[in-house]
Amino acid sequence: MARSRDLPLDRDGSARFLPWLVALMVYLAALTIAGGAALHDAVQTWDAGLAGTLTVELPRGTNGAGVPQDRIDATLKLLGQIPGVAQATRLDGPAETRLLAPWLGQDVDVQALPLPVLIDVQLKPGVSLDADTLAQRLRIVAPGTTVESHGSWLDRLFRIARLVQFGAAAIVLLIGLVAVITVIFTTRTGLAIHAPVVELVHLIGASDAYVARQFQWHAFRLGLGGGGIGLVMTLVSFAALKWTAQQGLLPGETALLPALHLPLAGWIAVLALPLVMGLVGLATARHTVLRTLGRMP
Amino acid sequence: MVRFENVGMRYGSGPEVLHDVELDLEPGGFFFLTGPSGAGKSTLLKLMYLAERPTRGRITLFDRDVATLSRAQLPALRRRIGVVFQEFRLIEHLSALDNVALPLRIAGQGEGRVQDHVVDLLNWVGLADHIHARPRELSGGQQQRLAIARAVISQPSLLIADEPTGNVDDAIALRLLYLFEELNRRGTTVVIATHNQALIDRFGHPVLHIEGGRLERRPGRREIPGSRELV
Ligand SMILES: Nc1ncnc2c1ncn2[C@@H]1O[C@H](COP(=O)(O)OP(=O)(O)O)[C@@H](O)[C@H]1O
Ligand SMILES: [Mg+2]
Numbered sequence: 001m002a003r004s005r006d007l008p009l010d011r012d013g014s015a016r017f018l019p020w021l022v023a024l025m026v027y028l029a030a031l032t033i034a035g036g037a038a039l040h041d042a043v044q045t046w047d048a049g050l051a052g053t054l055t056v057e058l059p060r061g062t063n064g065a066g067v068p069q070d071r072i073d074a075t076l077k078l079l080g081q082i083p084g085v086a087q088a089t090r091l092d093g094p095a096e097t098r099l100l101a102p103w104l105g106q107d108v109d110v111q112a113l114p115l116p117v118l119i120d121v122q123l124k125p126g127v128s129l130d131a132d133t134l135a136q137r138l139r140i141v142a143p144g145t146t147v148e149s150h151g152s153w154l155d156r157l158f159r160i161a162r163l164v165q166f167g168a169a170a171i172v173l174l175i176g177l178v179a180v181i182t183v184i185f186t187t188r189t190g191l192a193i194h195a196p197v198v199e200l201v202h203l204i205g206a207s208d209a210y211v212a213r214q215f216q217w218h219a220f221r222l223g224l225g226g227g228g229i230g231l232v233m234t235l236v237s238f239a240a241l242k243w244t245a246q247q248g249l250l251p252g253e254t255a256l257l258p259a260l261h262l263p264l265a266g267w268i269a270v271l272a273l274p275l276v277m278g279l280v281g282l283a284t285a286r287h288t289v290l291r292t293l294g295r296m297p
Numbered sequence: 298m299v300r301f302e303n304v305g306m307r308y309g310s311g312p313e314v315l316h317d318v319e320l321d322l323e324p325g326g327f328f329f330l331t332g333p334s335g336a337g338k339s340t341l342l343k344l345m346y347l348a349e350r351p352t353r354g355r356i357t358l359f360d361r362d363v364a365t366l367s368r369a370q371l372p373a374l375r376r377r378i379g380v381v382f383q384e385f386r387l388i389e390h391l392s393a394l395d396n397v398a399l400p401l402r403i404a405g406q407g408e409g410r411v412q413d414h415v416v417d418l419l420n421w422v423g424l425a426d427h428i429h430a431r432p433r434e435l436s437g438g439q440q441q442r443l444a445i446a447r448a449v450i451s452q453p454s455l456l457i458a459d460e461p462t463g464n465v466d467d468a469i470a471l472r473l474l475y476l477f478e479e480l481n482r483r484g485t486t487v488v489i490a491t492h493n494q495a496l497i498d499r500f501g502h503p504v505l506h507i508e509g510g511r512l513e514r515r516p517g518r519r520e521i522p523g524s525r526e527l528v
Contacts, residue, residue, distance in 0.1 A: 006399060008390040200386050203348055204447075205376030206403045208368070294368065297350065 006201065007194050007211075009218040014186055021182065022226025023233060026277055029175045030234035030270045036168030037266025043161045046154065054131060056088075056119040059144040067117045067142075074141035075119065082134075084127035091118040179223075179277060183284040187215050191292055198293075212289040219281030227274025234270060238262075298324040298455065298486050299345060301512075304354030306340055314340050316510045318354070322488065324454075327481045329497050330490040332507035338490040339383055339459055341507065345488065346380045346457050347371060359454070376404050379453035379485075381461045385444040387432040393419060394428045397446045404451060414450060421476070422446045423469075437464040445473060449480055456480060458489045462496065474500060 009015070058067045058075060072090065079088035123129060131149035138145040191198060198211055262270070301320035307313045314337045322328060330338050343349040344356060347363065356363040358374060366374065379400075387396050394415055401411045419428055422442040424435075432440055441464045448456060456477065462470035474496055481487045488505075491497065497504060501518030 006388065006391065006395075006402070008388075011390070196386070197388060199348075200388070201399070201403060202371075203346060203375060203380060204400045204403055205372045207372045210372075210403055296368070 005214070005217075007190075007197055007214045007218075009190055009194070009214065012190060012193060014189065015222075018182075018186065018222055019226035019229060022179070022223055022277060023229035025175050025179055026227040026230025026273045027233045027237075029172050030230065030273055031237070032168045032171045032175075033269045033273075034234070034238070034262050034266055036165045036172075037263055037269065038261060039161055039164060039168075041261060041263045041266075043158060046157065052123040052125065052127070053150055054121040054123070054129065054134065055148045055150070056121055056134075056138060057146045057148065058117040058119070058142050059146075060116050066115070071142040072117055072119075075138055075145065078138060078141055079119070079121060082129075082137075084124050084129055085121055086124045087122040089120050089122075091120050176280065179280055180284050183219050183223075183281050184288050187219065187285045187288040188292060190215060190218075191289065208290055208293040211293060212286045215289045216282045216286040219285035220278045223278035223281035224274050227277035230277075231271070231274050298322050298326070298359065299488075300355075300357040301344070301351075302355045302357075304344065304351045304356060306337075306344060306349065307352050313352075314510055315344075315351075315507075315512070318512045320505070320512060320514070322486060324486055325481070325484060327478070327487045327500075327502040328489070329500075329502055329504045330488060330507070331492070331497065331504055336507040337510055338507055341505075341512070342380075342457050342459050342488065342490060345455075346378050347375055376400070376451065377454040379448035379451065379456045381441075381444050381448045381456075381458035383459035383463075383490075385432070385440050387440060387443060387447075389432055392429045392431060393424055393435070393443050396432065396443060397450050400447060400451045415446075418446045418450055423472075438466070438469060441465055442469070442473070445476070449476070449485075452480070452483070453485060456485050456487045458487075460490050460492065462489075462491055462493050467495070470496060471499075 056075065056079070058071060060067055076088055076090065079085050131147040135145060135147040138147065201211060299320065299322040301318045304315060304318040304320075305313055306315040306318075318341065330341065332338050340349070344351055345358070347358070350363070359377065361370075361374065388399070391399070397415045397419060398411045401414065416425075416428065419425055422445060424439060424442060424446070427435060427439065432443065435443065441461060445458070445461055448458065458477070462473060465473065470493060477487050477489065478500070498518075503517040504515045506513045506515060
């Protein structure tokens with residue numbers, strides 16, 4: 001078997017910092033992929049949670065009084081009669097307290113406050129109701145009622161999320177491109193540095209493919225090794241982020257928690273990065289050597 | 298085996314080093330190559346082991362016109378040629394064993410055979426105690442024997458040695474020549490550049506003499522009818 005360590009590539013000056021460069025590239029790519037994947041997951045959670053819901057808001061009385069109970073009842077009754085509505089629930093007590101707690105604190109009696117009444121409307125699956133039409137019908141029993149559809153708000157959010165994900169994909173591609181350029185440059189330099197040995201093995205009967213094998217496995221080991229370091233850095237960062245969140249040290253931790261949850265596909269992508277880096281190095285180095293040598297007489 | 302027809306050679310835009318070289322080495326022959334320093338011995342050998350291309354004329358190796366060979370066809374041809382380079386060209390970071398094994402590994406031979414062959418041959422050239430030594434840990438003469446071992450390990454059809462006896466004492470030079478003769482008896486065509494007139498006289502093989510860029514073939518003592526066999 002032709003071995004892959006006949007050229008002393010491991011001793012090149014570049015061999016000392018290249019693994020760290022690769023590690024850094026893998027680290028950045030891993031964070032970007034993790035961010036993109038977590039965002040994707042979060043968007044789907046919001047989608048499942050918010051699609052098919054409307055929020056009806058009954059304004060409080062003008063003189064500072066609360067919303068009259070009969071208006072609430074009439075509205076709930078009317079909602080119950082509309083085909084397509086699965087459930088209409090008044091948000092109050094614990095639910096409302098939960099929403100307002102961050103601003104008002106846990107001790108405030110929400111019931112006693114002259115607040116507008118919010119009704120959470122769950123639609124039957126596949127049904128969509130126009131928020132304006134519904135508002136017009138509800139105003140007959142409760143003047144001033146407004147209906148908020150999450151659809152348009154969610155659409156905007158989706159568009160932003162998709163843009164961010166595109167950006168993440170572009171960054172990962174860019175990192176891949178930088179990796180390819182680095183391998184091309186290193187391989188060409190290596191060929192130049194080792195020109196005497198390369199010429200010698202040619203004279204002894206080595207094919208270009210043999211020389212390519214030396215460089216490609218070197219690049220593979222470099223990608224895998226450097227990528228491994230990068231992966232360890234990534235996992236340490238994840239663990240640190242998670243710990244910080246658990247200690248409640250992050251502001252608005254509830255908003256960040258979904259971002260810390262990396263879906264399976266994200267894990268696979270991140271864990272595969274060193275191997276991908278190795279394979280990219282292997283293919284690029286092989287191609288570079290064969291092309292460079294092929295141009296020689 | 299090796300045929301040069303009207304071959305001329307210059308490096309870059311420099312002066313022509315070889316002029317109108319005509320040469321026809323029959324298979325199984327043993328040849329000395331002589332000439333003053335700078336006459337073009339190494340250049341002629343480089344053309345022979347496919348390290349350089351002639352600037353004019355035609356070179357035929359193993360019945361193949363060298364000019365028509367594609368890059369992909371070169372390795373197979375080169376594996377039939379063993380070369381002892383004037384400056385050895387050993388690979389510094391490889392052990393003696395790995396240096397000698399290199400041609401076999403490049404040719405894709407099984408590792409079991411590689412080990413046996415290489416150790417035997419290192420024994421033969423007197424480097425049994427230095428199997429794991431790096432070239433820089435060896436003396437000039439030892440490096441030379443290592444270079445020779447690498448050149449002959451794959452039993453080439455054509456063995457080319459550029460002043461292989463330059464760095465060794467007479468006893469070892471004689472031993473190396475016997476090794477080359479042994480290979481020659483097994484069918485390898487041998488071309489050796491040397492300054493050692495005593496060896497040339499002793500072995501009596503035909504001599505290719507270069508001077509002023511021109512090649513002249515002189516018959517060996519063995520080729521002259523009536524001369525006495527010495528070996
Ligand atoms: N790579 C080279 N580039 C330019 N000139 C060279 C090169 N190699 C050899 N020469 C020149 O070619 C001539 C023959 O050199 P060489 O073949 O090495 O002679 P010898 O081996 O007989 O001493 C010399 O004048 C030398 O300077
Ligand atoms: Mg010379």
